[in-house]
Protein backbone atom coordinates (compact mmCIF):
# COMPACT_ATOMS: atom_id res chain seq x y z
CA UNK A 1 0.00 0.00 0.00
CA UNK A 2 1.47 3.38 -0.92
CA UNK A 3 1.46 6.52 1.21
CA UNK A 4 -1.19 8.05 -1.06
CA UNK A 5 -3.55 5.25 -0.04
CA UNK A 6 -3.56 6.61 3.51
CA UNK A 7 -6.05 9.46 3.48
CA UNK A 8 -6.93 11.87 6.26
CA UNK A 9 -8.31 10.72 9.54
CA UNK A 10 -11.95 10.80 8.44
CA UNK A 11 -11.43 8.62 5.38
CA UNK A 12 -10.86 4.94 5.03
CA UNK A 13 -7.72 2.95 4.39
CA UNK A 14 -8.52 0.69 1.48
CA UNK A 15 -7.49 -2.90 1.38
CA UNK A 16 -5.03 -2.96 -1.58
CA UNK A 17 -7.03 -5.19 -3.93
CA UNK A 18 -10.36 -4.10 -2.57
CA UNK A 19 -13.38 -5.15 -4.56
CA UNK A 20 -16.37 -3.09 -3.58
CA UNK A 21 -19.97 -4.14 -3.79
CA UNK A 22 -22.58 -1.45 -4.52
CA UNK A 23 -24.89 -0.88 -1.60
CA UNK A 24 -28.20 -0.80 -3.50
CA UNK A 25 -29.08 -4.37 -2.70
CA UNK A 26 -27.02 -6.53 -0.39
CA UNK A 27 -25.57 -9.41 -2.39
CA UNK A 28 -23.10 -11.86 -0.99
CA UNK A 29 -20.25 -13.03 -3.20
CA UNK A 30 -19.61 -16.60 -2.11
CA UNK A 31 -16.53 -16.87 -4.38
CA UNK A 32 -14.93 -13.89 -2.67
CA UNK A 33 -15.90 -15.17 0.77
CA UNK A 34 -14.33 -18.54 -0.03
CA UNK A 35 -11.20 -16.99 -1.66
CA UNK A 36 -10.42 -14.24 0.88
CA UNK A 37 -12.49 -15.18 3.91
CA UNK A 38 -14.32 -11.84 3.77
CA UNK A 39 -16.38 -9.49 1.63
CA UNK A 40 -16.40 -5.74 2.09
CA UNK A 41 -19.42 -3.58 1.32
CA UNK A 42 -18.67 0.11 1.65
CA UNK A 43 -21.36 2.65 2.55
CA UNK A 44 -24.09 0.15 3.25
CA UNK A 45 -25.51 2.55 5.84
CA UNK A 46 -26.19 2.34 9.57
CA UNK A 47 -29.77 1.03 9.50
CA UNK A 48 -29.48 -2.06 11.72
CA UNK A 49 -33.11 -3.12 11.08
CA UNK A 50 -32.41 -3.12 7.33
CA UNK A 51 -29.33 -5.29 7.88
CA UNK A 52 -31.39 -7.79 9.87
CA UNK A 53 -34.09 -7.86 7.15
CA UNK A 54 -31.52 -8.21 4.33
CA UNK A 55 -29.64 -11.04 6.02
CA UNK A 56 -32.86 -12.78 7.03
CA UNK A 57 -33.86 -12.80 3.34
CA UNK A 58 -30.43 -13.81 1.99
CA UNK A 59 -29.98 -16.60 4.54
CA UNK A 60 -33.51 -17.94 4.20
CA UNK A 61 -34.19 -17.20 7.85
CA UNK A 62 -30.94 -18.75 9.12
CA UNK A 63 -29.93 -15.96 11.46
CA UNK A 64 -28.03 -17.15 14.51
CA UNK A 65 -29.72 -16.51 17.84
CA UNK A 66 -27.36 -16.31 20.76
CA UNK A 67 -28.89 -16.95 24.16
CA UNK A 68 -25.81 -15.32 25.69
CA UNK A 69 -26.45 -12.10 23.73
CA UNK A 70 -30.24 -12.56 23.96
CA UNK A 71 -30.84 -11.29 20.41
CA UNK A 72 -30.14 -11.87 16.71
CA UNK A 73 -28.26 -8.59 16.45
CA UNK A 74 -25.55 -7.72 18.94
CA UNK A 75 -24.77 -4.00 19.25
CA UNK A 76 -21.79 -3.00 21.34
CA UNK A 77 -19.25 -0.26 21.78
CA UNK A 78 -15.82 0.13 23.33
CA UNK A 79 -16.03 1.18 26.99
CA UNK A 80 -13.54 2.57 29.50
CA UNK A 81 -13.83 -0.70 31.44
CA UNK A 82 -15.47 -4.01 30.56
CA UNK A 83 -15.01 -7.75 31.20
CA UNK A 84 -16.32 -8.43 27.66
CA UNK A 85 -13.56 -8.81 25.04
CA UNK A 86 -15.54 -6.99 22.34
CA UNK A 87 -15.94 -3.92 24.56
CA UNK A 88 -12.33 -3.59 25.66
CA UNK A 89 -9.78 -1.15 24.22
CA UNK A 90 -7.14 -3.88 24.27
CA UNK A 91 -6.57 -5.61 20.89
CA UNK A 92 -8.43 -8.92 20.60
CA UNK A 93 -7.07 -12.41 19.95
CA UNK A 94 -7.70 -14.26 16.68
CA UNK A 95 -10.78 -16.41 17.10
CA UNK A 96 -13.79 -18.25 15.74
CA UNK A 97 -17.14 -16.96 17.02
CA UNK A 98 -18.92 -19.59 19.16
CA UNK A 99 -16.05 -22.06 18.66
CA UNK A 100 -17.40 -24.43 21.34
CA UNK A 101 -20.80 -24.86 19.66
CA UNK A 102 -21.22 -28.09 17.62
CA UNK A 103 -22.13 -25.94 14.59
CA UNK A 104 -20.54 -22.49 14.82
CA UNK A 105 -22.29 -19.97 12.53
CA UNK A 106 -20.80 -19.95 9.03
CA UNK A 107 -20.77 -16.17 8.51
CA UNK A 108 -20.59 -12.97 10.53
CA UNK A 109 -21.81 -9.55 9.42
CA UNK A 110 -20.03 -6.63 11.12
CA UNK A 111 -21.56 -3.21 10.56
CA UNK A 112 -19.62 -0.16 11.64
CA UNK A 113 -21.97 2.30 13.36
CA UNK A 114 -19.20 4.54 14.62
CA UNK A 115 -15.48 4.24 13.81
CA UNK A 116 -12.77 4.60 16.41
CA UNK A 117 -11.99 8.24 17.35
CA UNK A 118 -8.47 7.61 15.94
CA UNK A 119 -9.71 5.77 12.87
CA UNK A 120 -8.11 4.48 10.64
CA UNK A 121 -5.09 3.76 12.85
CA UNK A 122 -7.12 2.10 15.59
CA UNK A 123 -10.03 -0.38 15.66
CA UNK A 124 -9.04 -2.25 12.48
CA UNK A 125 -10.55 -5.64 11.71
CA UNK A 126 -8.02 -8.34 10.88
CA UNK A 127 -8.73 -11.57 9.02
CA UNK A 128 -6.64 -14.73 8.59
CA UNK A 129 -7.67 -17.00 5.74
CA UNK A 130 -7.03 -20.71 6.18
CA UNK A 131 -5.14 -21.22 2.87
CA UNK A 132 -2.20 -18.80 3.40
CA UNK A 133 -2.17 -19.78 7.07
CA UNK A 134 -1.65 -23.47 6.20
CA UNK A 135 0.90 -22.66 3.48
CA UNK A 136 3.03 -20.56 5.82
CA UNK A 137 2.77 -23.02 8.75
CA UNK A 138 4.23 -25.62 6.40
CA UNK A 139 6.89 -23.32 4.88
CA UNK A 140 8.10 -21.69 8.10
CA UNK A 141 7.68 -24.41 10.72
CA UNK A 142 7.23 -27.58 8.64
CA UNK A 143 3.84 -28.19 10.28
CA UNK A 144 1.28 -29.86 8.03
CA UNK A 145 -2.50 -29.50 7.88
CA UNK A 146 -2.83 -33.04 9.21
CA UNK A 147 -0.64 -32.22 12.22
CA UNK A 148 -2.79 -29.18 12.96
CA UNK A 149 -5.92 -31.35 12.78
CA UNK A 150 -4.40 -33.75 15.30
CA UNK A 151 -2.61 -31.40 17.69
CA UNK A 152 -4.94 -30.69 20.60
CA UNK A 153 -4.64 -27.16 21.93
CA UNK A 154 -5.45 -26.78 25.60
CA UNK A 155 -8.07 -24.31 26.78
CA UNK A 156 -8.80 -23.42 30.37
CA UNK A 157 -12.23 -21.91 30.78
CA UNK A 158 -13.84 -20.78 33.99
CA UNK A 159 -17.21 -22.33 33.07
CA UNK A 160 -15.97 -25.52 31.31
CA UNK A 161 -12.67 -26.34 32.98
CA UNK A 162 -9.80 -27.68 30.86
CA UNK A 163 -10.71 -28.53 27.32
CA UNK A 164 -8.72 -29.84 24.33
CA UNK A 165 -9.48 -28.82 20.76
CA UNK A 166 -7.36 -28.80 17.58
CA UNK A 167 -7.30 -25.53 15.62
CA UNK A 168 -8.85 -27.34 12.62
CA UNK A 169 -11.72 -29.78 12.78
CA UNK A 170 -14.13 -31.38 10.34
CA UNK A 171 -17.67 -30.10 9.99
CA UNK A 172 -19.83 -31.92 7.42
CA UNK A 173 -16.67 -33.30 5.76
CA UNK A 174 -14.92 -29.90 5.45
CA UNK A 175 -12.11 -28.58 7.67
CA UNK A 176 -13.07 -25.47 9.65
CA UNK A 177 -11.21 -23.31 12.14
CA UNK A 178 -12.07 -23.69 15.82
CA UNK A 179 -9.83 -21.39 17.80
CA UNK A 180 -9.74 -18.66 20.42
CA UNK A 181 -6.33 -17.20 21.09
CA UNK A 182 -7.25 -15.36 24.30
CA UNK A 183 -8.77 -18.48 25.88
CA UNK A 184 -5.73 -20.76 25.40
CA UNK A 185 -4.28 -22.25 28.59
CA UNK A 186 -0.80 -21.05 29.56
CA UNK A 187 1.01 -24.40 29.22
CA UNK A 188 0.38 -26.35 26.01
CA UNK A 189 1.15 -30.02 25.39
CA UNK A 190 4.33 -30.82 23.49
CA UNK A 191 4.35 -32.58 20.15
CA UNK A 192 4.56 -29.98 17.41
CA UNK A 193 7.91 -29.25 15.77
CA UNK A 194 9.57 -26.03 17.02
CA UNK A 195 11.79 -26.70 20.00
CA UNK A 196 12.51 -23.05 20.77
CA UNK A 197 9.02 -21.61 20.33
CA UNK A 198 5.65 -22.24 22.01
CA UNK A 199 2.79 -23.45 19.85
CA UNK A 200 0.81 -20.31 20.69
CA UNK A 201 3.72 -18.13 19.47
CA UNK A 202 4.07 -20.10 16.21
CA UNK A 203 0.37 -19.80 15.44
CA UNK A 204 0.32 -16.10 16.33
CA UNK A 205 3.41 -15.29 14.25
CA UNK A 206 1.94 -16.89 11.13
CA UNK A 207 -1.47 -15.27 11.70
CA UNK A 208 0.16 -11.83 12.00
CA UNK A 209 2.11 -12.49 8.82
CA UNK A 210 -0.83 -13.51 6.60
CA UNK A 211 -3.67 -11.39 8.03
CA UNK A 212 -5.56 -8.80 6.00
CA UNK A 213 -6.17 -5.43 7.69
CA UNK A 214 -9.57 -3.86 7.05
CA UNK A 215 -10.57 -0.39 8.25
CA UNK A 216 -14.30 0.19 8.43
CA UNK A 217 -15.75 3.64 8.29
CA UNK A 218 -19.26 4.57 9.47
CA UNK A 219 -21.81 2.53 7.50
CA UNK A 220 -19.29 0.05 6.04
CA UNK A 221 -20.25 -3.61 6.27
CA UNK A 222 -17.81 -6.51 6.55
CA UNK A 223 -18.98 -10.07 5.96
CA UNK A 224 -16.60 -12.67 7.39
CA UNK A 225 -16.37 -16.41 6.96
CA UNK A 226 -16.38 -17.90 10.46
CA UNK A 227 -15.36 -21.34 9.13
CA UNK A 228 -12.44 -20.69 6.76
CA UNK A 229 -11.08 -17.55 8.42
CA UNK A 230 -10.17 -16.30 11.88
CA UNK A 231 -10.76 -12.70 12.89
CA UNK A 232 -9.93 -10.18 15.58
CA UNK A 233 -9.78 -6.44 15.91
CA UNK A 234 -6.86 -4.20 16.71
CA UNK A 235 -6.48 -1.91 19.68
CA UNK A 236 -9.14 0.77 20.09
CA UNK A 237 -9.01 4.27 21.53
CA UNK A 238 -11.69 6.27 23.31
CA UNK A 239 -12.56 9.96 23.59
CA UNK A 240 -14.47 11.78 26.27
CA UNK A 241 -17.11 14.02 24.73
CA UNK A 242 -17.20 16.42 27.65
CA UNK A 243 -20.20 18.51 26.54
CA UNK A 244 -22.39 15.44 25.99
CA UNK A 245 -21.00 13.92 29.17
CA UNK A 246 -20.31 10.54 27.63
CA UNK A 247 -17.64 8.48 25.92
CA UNK A 248 -17.20 8.49 22.17
CA UNK A 249 -15.86 5.17 20.84
CA UNK A 250 -16.03 2.49 18.16
CA UNK A 251 -19.55 1.06 17.91
CA UNK A 252 -20.56 -2.02 15.94
CA UNK A 253 -23.56 -4.23 15.16
CA UNK A 254 -23.03 -7.96 14.55
CA UNK A 255 -25.32 -10.60 13.08
CA UNK A 256 -24.21 -14.22 12.53
CA UNK A 257 -25.88 -16.39 9.93
CA UNK A 258 -25.72 -19.47 7.72
CA UNK A 259 -26.38 -19.77 4.00
Ligand SMILES: [Fe+2]
Nearest residue numbers: 095096097231
Ligand atom coordinates in the same frame (compact mmCIF):
# COMPACT_ATOMS: atom_id res chain seq x y z
FE1 LIG B 1 -15.73 -12.38 16.83
